[in-house]
Each structure stands twice: as structure tokens, then as C-alpha cells.
Amino acid sequence: MKALKERIMQDGLCIEGGILKVDNFINHQIDGKLMMEIAKEFVKRFEGTKIDKVITVEASGIAPAIMVAHLLDVPMLFAKKKVPSTMNGILKSEVFSFTKSRSYNICISEEFLKRGERCLFIDDFLANGNAANGILDLAAQVGAEIVGMGFIIEKAFQHGSEMLRNKGVHVESLAIIESIDNCEIRLSE
Amino acid sequence: MKALKERIMQDGLCIEGGILKVDNFINHQIDGKLMMEIAKEFVKRFEGTKIDKVITVEASGIAPAIMVAHLLDVPMLFAKKKVPSTMNGILKSEVFSFTKSRSYNICISEEFLKRGERCLFIDDFLANGNAANGILDLAAQVGAEIVGMGFIIEKAFQHGSEMLRNKGVHVESLAIIESIDNCEIRLSE
Numbered sequence: 551m552k553a554l555k556e557r558i559m560q561d562g563l564c565i566e567g568g569i570l571k572v573d574n575f576i577n578h579q580i581d582g583k584l585m586m587e588i589a590k591e592f593v594k595r596f597e598g599t600k601i602d603k604v605i606t607v608e609a610s611g612i613a614p615a616i617m618v619a620h621l622l623d624v625p626m627l628f629a630k631k632k633v634p635s636t637m638n639g640i641l642k643s644e645v646f647s648f649t650k651s652r653s654y655n656i657c658i659s660e661e662f663l664k665r666g667e668r669c670l671f672i673d674d675f676l677a678n679g680n681a682a683n684g685i686l687d688l689a690a691q692v693g694a695e696i697v698g699m700g701f702i703i704e705k706a707f708q709h710g711s712e713m714l715r716n717k718g719v720h721v722e723s724l725a726i727i728e729s730i731d732n733c734e735i736r737l738s739e
Numbered sequence: 740m741k742a743l744k745e746r747i748m749q750d751g752l753c754i755e756g757g758i759l760k761v762d763n764f765i766n767h768q769i770d771g772k773l774m775m776e777i778a779k780e781f782v783k784r785f786e787g788t789k790i791d792k793v794i795t796v797e798a799s800g801i802a803p804a805i806m807v808a809h810l811l812d813v814p815m816l817f818a819k820k821k822v823p824s825t826m827n828g829i830l831k832s833e834v835f836s837f838t839k840s841r842s843y844n845i846c847i848s849e850e851f852l853k854r855g856e857r858c859l860f861i862d863d864f865l866a867n868g869n870a871a872n873g874i875l876d877l878a879a880q881v882g883a884e885i886v887g888m889g890f891i892i893e894k895a896f897q898h899g900s901e902m903l904r905n906k907g908v909h910v911e912s913l914a915i916i917e918s919i920d921n922c923e924i925r926l927s928e
Contacts, residue, residue, distance in 0.1 A: 573826070579816045579851045582793075582809035604771075608798035609817065616802040617809070620771035627768045628798065635839060636754050637762070650824060662768045 551591050551724040553584060555737050558703070558725055564733035568705070569649055576674055576702060577610050588724060589617035592672060592700040595722040599697050602668045603627055605689075607656055607681050610674040614702060618672050627663065629656040629688065641691050643684040648677045648708070656684045665693035676701035676723055679710025686717070703727060706738065740780050740913040742773060743891065744926050747914055753922035757894070758838055765863055765891060766799050777913060778806035781861060781889040784911040788886050791857045792816055794878075796845055796870050799863040803891060807861050816852065818845040818877065830880050832873040837866045837897070845873045854882035865890035865912055868899025875906070892916060895927065 563571040575581040592614070604626040606615035612628050619626035631654050633640055639660040646653045663669070671685050682699055689696050696719060704711055704723030707730075714721050726738040752760040764770040781803070793815040795804035801817050808815035820843050822829055828849040835842045852858070860874050871888055878885050885908060893900055893912030896919075903910050915927040 573848065574851065575814075578819070578823075578826070578848060579814050580805055580808065582805055582815055583812055585805060586809050609801060609819070612798060612801040613805040613815075616769055616771055616774060616805065619769065620775050620806070623772055625764075625768050626771055626802075630767070630798070634767075636758055636760050637767070659762065659767060662763065 551588070553587055554702070554725050557581070557584060558727075558737065559735060562735055564730045564735065568708070568730060570703065570705065570727060570730055570735065572703065580613050585613050586617055588614055588702055589621055591724055592618050592670075592722070593621050595700060596670060596698050596720075599670070599720070600668055601670045601697060603663075603670070604672055605629070605663075605669045605685060605696075606672050607631070607685070611672060614674065615672040618670070618700070622670075627658060627669075629658045629685065631656060633657055641688050643687040643691075645680050645684040648680070656681065656688070658688055660692060663688065663692050663694050667694040668697045669694055671696055671699040672701075673699075674702050676704040676710045676714075676721070677708040679713045682710065682714055682719075686719070698722065700724075705730075740777070742776055743914050746770070746773060747892070747916075747926065748924060751924055753919045753924065757897070757919060759892065759894065759916060759919055759924065761892065769802050774802050775806055777803055777891055778810055780913055781807050781859075781911070782810045784889060785859060785887050785909075788859070788909070789857055790859045790886060792852075792859075793861055794818070794852075794858045794874060794885075795861050796820070796874070800861060803863065804861040807859070807889070811859075816847060816858075818847045818874065820845060822846055830877050832876040832880075834869050834873040837869065845870065845877070847877055849881060852877065852881050852883050856883040857886045858883055860885055860888040861890075862888075863891050865893040865899045865903075865910070866897040868902045871899065871903055871908075875908070887911065889913075894919075
């Protein structure tokens with residue numbers, strides 16, 4: 551996706567330890583126009599796949615996920631990182647965050663994920679695929695199906711995509727970072 | 740907003756202590772179509788106001804805020820509830836959460852909120868207005884202006900709107916709950 555790749559080269563910042571910071575258009579400040587283009591591209595990539603629901607993880611996944619859900623005219627469900635006091639019937643899965651170097655639970659209410667539902671998972675980053683694995687686990691707990699996973703940015707050097715494809719998941723990444731060694735961003739063609 | 744009010748009456752749940760649960764279309768599972776209608780209504784309510792940026796607080800504010808930002812073709816900034824390890828130059832404000840009965844910080848990077856910027860604050864709920872006050876405080880710290888505040892649901896019995904209007908803020912709420920005594924939802928006309 552050309553506009554996204556250009557934006558990453560223009561505004562992406564490297565931080566020591568393999569972290570790519572895209573705070574000014576994806577993770578903190580969000581470019582609404584670019585985000586809609588991103589959502590349209592996801593819809594195109596998963597054309598022909600029957601999708602009942604879009605699923606994501608708070609907070610950075612919400613913006614692309616709600617736009618994809620709007621375009622597909624299906625509901626969007628976001629997994630929470632804290633168990634809300636007002637939520638019953640909670641499904642949980644433990645996820646280790648590479649960026650934050652610690653584990654956290656993602657949880658959803660069992661009310662909103664049902665056996666046989668065909669879900670498209672949308673998120674901002676694919677690194678080692680731990681959050682994606684958490685979602686696969688939540689879906690497996692109820693017998694829902696993850697029919698695809700779409701990521702805005704994939705960090706290929708952390709091999710999450712390989713791991714997910716080996717599990718048979720249809721993965722689409724709109725921009726693939728080959729490396730950020732010496733703080734030089736190298737995108738794949 | 741008729742569609743929203745009908746949905747609240749159909750799917751809203753009361754929880755003891757004045758909490759209204761709208762988990763199945765706003766706070767956890769989100770109806771993408773309704774959310775776009777909500778965003779269009781916000782744009783209409785603030786027509787004629789010059790807006791440079793939409794601002795919100797993670798996580799439930801992100802979906803309506805990104806859609807409003809997309810319609811207005813301006814960036815959206817979401818305040819975070821935890822200080823990210825990769826963020827520098829952080830502005831903070833303490834907020835007391837009514838639903839969670841505890842205080843938390845909301846924070847933004849000073850990079851993305853500038854003196855003189857005209858911001859529209861969008862959020863899911865207006866209760867006593869504590870989060871809104873936190874945003875006013877953050878804006879005041881840098882000299883940015885909050886030119887309006889739009890809420891999907893206002894709980895009138897918690898008087899946040901009164902407090903904000905007394906400070907001269909232009910407040911718009913798309914559905915106003917007069918009371919939820921005895922777990923009966925009463926909407927204003």
C-alpha cells in the first residue's frame with residue numbers, strides 16, 4: 551500500500567530494541583483519511599471471504615477495525631486488556647507484549663463471540679504474533695473461526711506472520727518492515 | 740438522535756449504582772453502521788465551528804472520534820490511560836472514574852497538542868465530566884482550545900453537562916438519560 555509505505559518512511563521513528571514508533575499517524579495521533587484508505591485495502595484483500603464480525607484488541611486496533619466493520623456492515627468487537635467491573639462471562643487469554651516486556655490478559659465477554667462465527671482480526675502491528683495467538687485462543691475457546699488476520703504494519707524480522715501462516719491463517723499485512731537495524735527502516739517491495 | 744435512543748432502550752442494561760451498560764453496540768461490541776450515523780450527527784451539531792483536531796480518551800472514545808475525524812478530514816488524537824514506554828514529553832492530568840471508583844492519569848504527547856489548536860473532544864459517555872475536565876486541563880497546559888465536546892450518551896443525573904456549560908464549553912449529547920432509578924431507563928425527549 552503505497553500511501554502507507556510513504557508515510558512510514560516519512561514519519562516512522564526507530565527506537566532501540568526493534569521498536570518502530572508511528573505515533574503521529576497510527577498509535578496516538580491518527581490520520582483519519584489514511585485510516586479509511588487502510589480499511590478499504592483490508593476489505594479488498596479479504597474480498598470473497600465471508601465475514602460475520604471484525605475483532606481487534608484495544609486500543610490501537612480500534613480505529614482500523616471500526617472502519618473495516620463499517621465498510622463490511624458487520625459488528626466490531628474489541629478485546630479488553632483489563633477485566634471491566636461490569637462484565638460477566640469473561641473469556642481470557644494471556645499475551646506477552648514485546649514492546650512492553652510484560653504479560654497481560656486480553657478478555658472478551660462470551661456473549662459476543664459465538665460458535666461458528668467467522669471473524670476477521672484487524673490490528674495495527676504484527677511482531678511475533680502474541681496478540682494474534684491470544685485471539686486464536688479466545689476464538690478456539692468458544693468454537694468461533696478466525697477467517698483472516700489483517701495488520702497495518704508487519705515486522706517481518708519478528709516472524710509472527712510465519713508462525714500464523716504455519717497454523718493455516720490467512721494473513722495480510724499492508725506494509726512489511728524487513729529490518730530496522732541501525733535505525734534504518736527497510737520496507738519490502 | 741432517534742436510532743441511538745431506540746437502540747439504548749432495546750439493548751441498554753442497568754447495573755446497580757447508576758451504571759448503564761451498552762456493551763453490545765458501543766463499549767465492547769460496536770455497531771459500525773450506527774457509529775457512522777453518530778459521527779455524522781456530531782459533524783452536524785458542530786457545523787460552523789472551525790476544528791483542527793478531534794481528541795478523545797482510549798478506549799471507547801476511539802471509534803466515534805476516528806469517524807468524526809475522517810468526516811472532518813482532520814487528525815484524531817487519543818489520550819492514553821497509561822504512560823507508554825516509548826513516549827517522550829508527556830502531558831498528564833488526573834481523572835477520577837465514577838464507574839471504576841478510582842483515579843487514573845490521562846496523558847498525551849506534547850508533540851501533538853499545540854498552542855492555538857482548535858480541538859473537538861468526542862467521548863462515549865458524559866457522567867460527572869471528570870474525563871472532560873482532564874482534557875480541558877491538558878489543553879490548558881499547552882494553550883490549545885476545546886471548541887466543543889460531543890458525547891454519545893449523557894447521564895443528566897450526574898450533572899457533568901451543567902458543570903461544563905458553566906465553564907463556557909459547547910456541549911452536545913446525542914442521547915440524554917434523565918434517570919435509571921429502579922433500573923428503568925428514562926430518556927429525555
